[in-house]
Amino acid sequence: MPRAIPGVLVECDASIKAIINRINDQHDHDFIIEDIDDEHVLIKSSKLDELKLLLKDALKDSVRENEDSSESD
Amino acid sequence: MSSTASQRALDYLEQLPGTTFTKLYQQPSTALAIFRRMLPHLAKNLVMAMLYMPAPFPIADLDAWIKPDSENAQAKDRALSILQRLRILEESDGRSYKLADAFARSLRLALTGGGNHRSFGVPCSTPDAKAMTVGWLDTFARQQWEAILYYVVGSVANATLGGEVQEISEGTKQLLQKGEFVTVKGSGARAATAITEKGFSFLLQEVNAQIWTLLIVYLEVSGELQMDPVDVLSFLFTLGSLELGISYSTSNLTPTQQQMLEDLADFGLIYRRATDTSRYYPTRLATTLTSDAPALPNSSLTATTTTQLNNNAANSTFDLAAQSEKGYIIVETNYRLYAYTNSPLLISILSLFTQLQTRYPNLITAKITKRSIQTAITSGITSQQIIEYLTAHAHPILRRQAPILPPTVVDQIRLWQIEGERMTAWRGYLIRDVGSQEDYEKAVQYAEALGVLRKEFRSKGWFFVSRMDQMSGYFKNLAARRREAMAAQAAASQSGRSSAAPP
Amino acid sequence: MNAVDATNRPEQPDEAEPASLLTIILDTNPRAWAMIADSLPLSKTIANLLVFINAHLAINHANKVAVLASHSERAEWLYPTATTTPDREADDNPNGAQNGDLQMQDRDSAGSGGPVLLPIDDANKYRPFAHVEHTLLRNLTNLLSTTTPNAISSSPATMIASALTKALSYISKQSAALPAATQSTQFNYSDPTSVAGGNDLSNPSANKSSSTSQPLTSRILILSVSGDLATQYIPIMNTIFASQRLSIPIDILKLAGDTVFLQQAADATNGIYMALDTPTAHAGFLQYLMFAYLPDASARAHLITPGEGAGVDFRAACFCHRRIVDVGYVCSVCLSIFCEPLPDGTCLTCGSHLSVGNYGLRPVVVARKKKKKRKEGRVGEESRGSTPAVG
Numbered sequence: 001m002p003r004a005i006p007g008v009l010v011e012c013d014a015s016i017k018a019i020i021n022r023i024n025d026q027h028d029h030d031f032i033i034e035d036i037d038d039e040h041v042l043i044k045s046s047k048l049d050e051l052k053l054l055l056k057d058a059l060k061d062s063v064r065e066n067e068d069s070s071e072s073d
Numbered sequence: 074m075s076s077t078a079s080q081r082a083l084d085y086l087e088q089l090p091g092t093t094f095t096k097l098y099q100q101p102s103t104a105l106a107i108f109r110r111m112l113p114h115l116a117k118n119l120v121m122a123m124l125y126m127p128a129p130f131p132i133a134d135l136d137a138w139i140k141p142d143s144e145n146a147q148a149k150d151r152a153l154s155i156l157q158r159l160r161i162l163e164e165s166d167g168r169s170y171k172l173a174d175a176f177a178r179s180l181r182l183a184l185t186g187g188g189n190h191r192s193f194g195v196p197c198s199t200p201d202a203k204a205m206t207v208g209w210l211d212t213f214a215r216q217q218w219e220a221i222l223y224y225v226v227g228s229v230a231n232a233t234l235g236g237e238v239q240e241i242s243e244g245t246k247q248l249l250q251k252g253e254f255v256t257v258k259g260s261g262a263r264a265a266t267a268i269t270e271k272g273f274s275f276l277l278q279e280v281n282a283q284i285w286t287l288l289i290v291y292l293e294v295s296g297e298l299q300m301d302p303v304d305v306l307s308f309l310f311t312l313g314s315l316e317l318g319i320s321y322s323t324s325n326l327t328p329t330q331q332q333m334l335e336d337l338a339d340f341g342l343i344y345r346r347a348t349d350t351s352r353y354y355p356t357r358l359a360t361t362l363t364s365d366a367p368a369l370p371n372s373s374l375t376a377t378t379t380t381q382l383n384n385n386a387a388n389s390t391f392d393l394a395a396q397s398e399k400g401y402i403i404v405e406t407n408y409r410l411y412a413y414t415n416s417p418l419l420i421s422i423l424s425l426f427t428q429l430q431t432r433y434p435n436l437i438t439a440k441i442t443k444r445s446i447q448t449a450i451t452s453g454i455t456s457q458q459i460i461e462y463l464t465a466h467a468h469p470i471l472r473r474q475a476p477i478l479p480p481t482v483v484d485q486i487r488l489w490q491i492e493g494e495r496m497t498a499w500r501g502y503l504i505r506d507v508g509s510q511e512d513y514e515k516a517v518q519y520a521e522a523l524g525v526l527r528k529e530f531r532s533k534g535w536f537f538v539s540r541m542d543q544m545s546g547y548f549k550n551l552a553a554r555r556r557e558a559m560a561a562q563a564a565a566s567q568s569g570r571s572s573a574a575p576p
Numbered sequence: 577m578n579a580v581d582a583t584n585r586p587e588q589p590d591e592a593e594p595a596s597l598l599t600i601i602l603d604t605n606p607r608a609w610a611m612i613a614d615s616l617p618l619s620k621t622i623a624n625l626l627v628f629i630n631a632h633l634a635i636n637h638a639n640k641v642a643v644l645a646s647h648s649e650r651a652e653w654l655y656p657t658a659t660t661t662p663d664r665e666a667d668d669n670p671n672g673a674q675n676g677d678l679q680m681q682d683r684d685s686a687g688s689g690g691p692v693l694l695p696i697d698d699a700n701k702y703r704p705f706a707h708v709e710h711t712l713l714r715n716l717t718n719l720l721s722t723t724t725p726n727a728i729s730s731s732p733a734t735m736i737a738s739a740l741t742k743a744l745s746y747i748s749k750q751s752a753a754l755p756a757a758t759q760s761t762q763f764n765y766s767d768p769t770s771v772a773g774g775n776d777l778s779n780p781s782a783n784k785s786s787s788t789s790q791p792l793t794s795r796i797l798i799l800s801v802s803g804d805l806a807t808q809y810i811p812i813m814n815t816i817f818a819s820q821r822l823s824i825p826i827d828i829l830k831l832a833g834d835t836v837f838l839q840q841a842a843d844a845t846n847g848i849y850m851a852l853d854t855p856t857a858h859a860g861f862l863q864y865l866m867f868a869y870l871p872d873a874s875a876r877a878h879l880i881t882p883g884e885g886a887g888v889d890f891r892a893a894c895f896c897h898r899r900i901v902d903v904g905y906v907c908s909v910c911l912s913i914f915c916e917p918l919p920d921g922t923c924l925t926c927g928s929h930l931s932v933g934n935y936g937l938r939p940v941v942v943a944r945k946k947k948k949k950r951k952e953g954r955v956g957e958e959s960r961g962s963t964p965a966v967g
Binding site for chain 2: 001002003004005006007008009010011012013016020033034036037040042043045048055059
């Protein structure tokens with residue numbers, strides 16, 4: 001019998017996936033419902049916004065944002 | 074059938090219970106409006122073909138009527154799916170389709186006229202002593218609507234932009250909060266409103282979609298206020314079938330609808346004098362509710378596509394006011410933006426995603442920067458919305474060239490968005506354990522045809538859909554048929570024959 | 577960068593279908609209607625036709641309709657009403673009034689204009705529908721009441737050619753009047769690749785600005801009751817070729833009579849041809865209209881259109897006596913068709929002198945001489961000669 005699991009499908013590249021996995025581990029495995037493959041993961045609907053915030057924080061630490069280089073006046 | 078406007082209304086209608094539909098379809102103007110506004114083109118032709126058909130339409134005949142290649146089959150599935158979601162089409166005994174009785178009756182009545190439903194509005198029998206001109210109504214509608222937009226956007230922009238903007242009513246403010254277009258922070262006299270993500274995308278929609286977005290919030294709220302949603306919806310659809318520039322009588326409206334008149338006047342959908350409550354004028358915002366025509370003339374490019382044979386005179390007064398809004402933005406390849414406007418509303422909207430630089434009496438200059446775009450994106454505006462807005466309001470000079478906006482700018486805006494976006498997310502349902510490879514293929518195909526398929530993971534035999542209601546129906550049907558087949562097979566093997574298995 | 581994502585489909589519903597203009601030519605020849613009055617009287621036809629017109633208008637807000645009567649001695653507009661030389665639009669209509677052009681009082685599309693005062697203010701009817709209905713009936717009554725018995729007896733035919741010509745010029749005018757956002761969508765007579773009917777979407781630049789500049793797709797529906805149009809062969813064929821060129825399908829619904837050319841018209845322009853000449857078929861008149869004739873060009877792309885594709889009668893009428901001929905004589909210069917040899921050998925159309933030996937004789941069928949086949953070394957010759965008949 002087919003099974004339908006409600007949730008949010010997240011698509012990202014493998015490096016981000018690793019970060020999501022780490023966040024999941026740090027938070028009692030409270031995010032991920034189903035680990036689909038390297039670039040897809042199903043997470044709980046209620047946790048999406050929280051995950052986004054955590055991911056942003058994590059990225060801020062690890063990725064250096066290069067500054068806006070559009071020409072000045 | 075374009076725009077997000079009908080999609081929004083469709084989403085709302087879909088979640089109504091079946092009995093509400095039956096009640097809604099009692100009214101010919103509603104049936105006509107839903108027919109015209111919500112259905113894909115093929116579905117319309119299908120409905121019309123079936124409307125005067127004496128017997129149900131066999132599914133096999135329908136399949137034979139539509140060209141067999143996959144693209145057309147998909148169009149057919151989409152048409153059928155929407156028809157069924159709107160409870161217009163019923164499957165009778167699994168072999169043929171028929172139209173829902175109430176809907177068919179009302180649509181026939183709409184086409185032939187007659188009956189005593191009075192759903193196309195009762196014009197005032199006595200002429201108005203001071204009849205309103207179309208131009209005046211347009212101005213009124215524009216003022217009211219822009220005041221609402223300005224309230225939404227005004228909560229971000231500083232108040233120093235000037236220009237007189239009228240205050241909107243308390244009820245409308247509450248509605249905007251309910252709809253989460255703005256939030257109120259603080260309390261009492263120091264309360265300040267702040268625009269939300271939804272508010273941003275609301276601002277950048279085209280006017281028709283904005284009206285529907287707001288009206289749907291209104292519908293949701295009206296339920297809480299003990300207003301009958303059927304009454305409310307019916308009245309909205311009636312408004313869509315009225316004629317601009319004619320006054321209509323309020324005498325045959327239900328109490329709920331009388332109550333609505335006040336709110337709708339606040340939105341600028343209708344105009345009613347404070348002194349004379351027995352008549353009301355629909356404005357263009359209302360009469361275009363169920364059509365594709367632009368709700369505010371010249372507010373976007375689409376205004377020019379309606380043939381305006383007889384209303385040259387009516388329009389000329391309005392042209393002056395609208396001139397500034399009909400294509401006023403010039404974007405250069407160096408990310409500079411010039412906007413010929415002095416409207417505080419438009420300036421505020423531009424300030425959402427650009428860095429304003431200089432303001433002249435009829436012109437402002439601004440710059441699109443990474444920071445300005447990313448600020449917009451973090452507050453919930455998508456790059457697509459920005460690009461669409463710039464395209465829709467591009468100055469006629471830009472319009473002469475083939476890609477209207479400079480491609481470098483468009484690409485860069487998209488790139489700036491992607492830079493911040495490291496993941497994409499869809500809400501929906503992951504379906505697994507479908508069964509055999511063949512079952513999986515069929516289920517995926519079905520989902521694809523419905524347009525709900527988001528992603529499939531072939532190697533695992535899973536797939537992801539955005540909505541489940543019809544998929545679960547599909548699986549239930551499949552299971553039922555399986556059981557029947559099993560039972561039939563069991564019966565057949567008992568009686569020693571094996572030809573009874575249905576496909 | 578954001579590649580087109582096919583999975584986003586529900587967020588991007590169908591592009592708006594282009595507005596479509598339906599021009600109906602109603603054959604109002606009183607004689608022919610009298611013949612089928614038992615099974616399908618004119619009044620009933622009109623009632624059904626109005627439902628059909630309303631259905632067409634209901635499908636798309638921007639859809640338009642025009643109705644012409646092809647009467648016994650003239651073709652007349654039923655909807656919109658034609659008025660000659662209006663004075664009030666003289667100023668703001670540069671290409672109209674000055675040339676003494678006909679002005680069409682069109683229903684202004686759903687309230688984009690001032691109020692249209694109707695004698696019928698009925699809250700039970702959608703106003704645009706009521707408007708079309710009212711105008712059409714009034715004009716038809718006018719037409720029929722001004723027809724003298726004399727006129728009927730003097731000309732038993734119907735003016736299909738004249739009506740078709742009027743219809744085509746109206747369609748042309750409407751397509752041109754539609755403000756085109758991009759220049760390329762406008763029909764350019766000097767450019768043989770452009771089309772005014774708008775049904776040909778091969779022009780990529782016209783496609784690009786999809787929702788903003790919709791071309792008008794047009795089609796013509798002829799409700800025909802009278803037969804024998806041979807006298808109008810040449811003008812009818814000319815209009816057929818014009819429609820073919822503008823890719824405007826001509827649909828034919830034949831209620832009685834037998835006409836060769838209308839079938840050719842449908843065939844040449846990809847229209848639908850159906851003949852309903854039994855009383856049972858007449859009873860289902862409306863259903864035929866709604867099922868077969870309602871879908872416009874964009875819907876027909878999805879549907880298998882009904883009709884009799886095979887067995888189209890391609891016979892022509894001669895230019896000299898308007899007889900329908902199976903085998904005739906064709907002027908080698910201008911391709912005019914004649915049913916019999918011309919007395920002085922001069923073409924009636926172009927005046928070329930046709931000097932042909934054995935003029936007027938039927939071609940003699942000569943039995944083929946049997947060639948003796950020489951197989952060795954004559955390969956080259958064989959390929960030059962005619963294809964040898966098998967068997």
